[in-house]
Amino acid sequence: MNRSKEKALFIAKKNIAGLVYSFQALEGMPFTLPEVQTYLQGITVGGHKVSDQDKLKQQSLAWQHLIQLVENNEFRLTKSIACELNGIVAKEDSADPGRFRHGMVWITGTDYSPPDHDTLDARFDHLLTRVQGLKKPFSIGVSVALDMAHNQYFFDGNKRTGLLMLNGIFMSEGILPFSIPAKSVLEYNEKVLRYYETGDEREMSRFFDVQFAKEYPGFQIEGMEL
Numbered sequence: 001m002n003r004s005k006e007k008a009l010f011i012a013k014k015n016i017a018g019l020v021y022s023f024q025a026l027e028g029m030p031f032t033l034p035e036v037q038t039y040l041q042g043i044t045v046g047g048h049k050v051s052d053q054d055k056l057k058q059q060s061l062a063w064q065h066l067i068q069l070v071e072n073n074e075f076r077l078t079k080s081i082a083c084e085l086n087g088i089v090a091k092e093d094s095a096d097p098g099r100f101r102h103g104m105v106w107i108t109g110t111d112y113s114p115p116d117h118d119t120l121d122a123r124f125d126h127l128l129t130r131v132q133g134l135k136k137p138f139s140i141g142v143s144v145a146l147d148m149a150h151n152q153y154f155f156d157g158n159k160r161t162g163l164l165m166l167n168g169i170f171m172s173e174g175i176l177p178f179s180i181p182a183k184s185v186l187e188y189n190e191k192v193l194r195y196y197e198t199g200d201e202r203e204m205s206r207f208f209d210v211q212f213a214k215e216y217p218g219f220q221i222e223g224m225e226l
Contacts, residue, residue, distance in 0.1 A: 004174025005070070012067050012167075012177040016040065016060070022179035023059045023089075023160055026188070031056060033182075055092045059160070062089035066164050067171075075168040077131070077144065079124055082153070085164045090157025100124075101155045112196040114152035123151050137173035141166035142208045146201050149192065159192075176216050184211055 001009075012019065017037040024031050029052055035045045040060060045053065065088055069075040079100070087098025096102070100120045107114065115123060127147045131140045148162030167177050180188045188207065195204045212219075 025182035094156035
């Protein structure tokens with residue numbers, strides 16, 4: 001294992017509470033960071049719905065599974081891995097976790113209608129072809145995360161699954177793990193609604209660039225462009 005990848009995995013394991021906290025904040029869940037840290041230590045957190053704790057558990061399990069996939073060199077940008085991760089992270093949310101949807105979905109707050117479910121396999125294949133033309137792993141990860149949100153491949157958990165896939169790409173290439181910081185969720189939601197309408201990745205890509213730079217100022221991999 002190269003040193004950059006080893007470092008990325010080390011940071012992911014060390015900061016898994018922060019990564020899980022960011023995920024649950026993105027979903028509007030009510031846990032504080034200390035509560036997430038306590039929960040991950042195996043201690044029940046009082047004052048929360050059982051359903052919310054079940055969702056938190058699945059988010060934690062999804063991150064742990066992703067880390068294991070990368071550590072074992074088993075992560076790939078494939079439909080099967082995306083379905084595997086969605087089956088974990090959306091287990092408590094989705095009508096059919098771990099499978100591409102077989103019906104329509106709607107997104108609150110926008111008139112955008114996700115594509116017909118019959119086109120999803122072709123759209124995922126197009127994504128794989130499109131990112132082959134991108135040279136920078138950072139750009140590949142961001143494009144994958146955005147595409148999964150835009151096309152809504154699953155009944156639920158699309159943004160989370162996209163971010164897990166992004167991080168699989170990042171960590172495999174030695175880029176440090178990243179999720180949307182809780183303090184930037186409002187900005188993210190505003191921008192992603194515009195992205196749904198236009199399909200133009202540029203504003204969202206800049207958002208990811210800025211947020212990553214704030215999280216890891218000065219980060220670079222020797223001999224590699226992000």
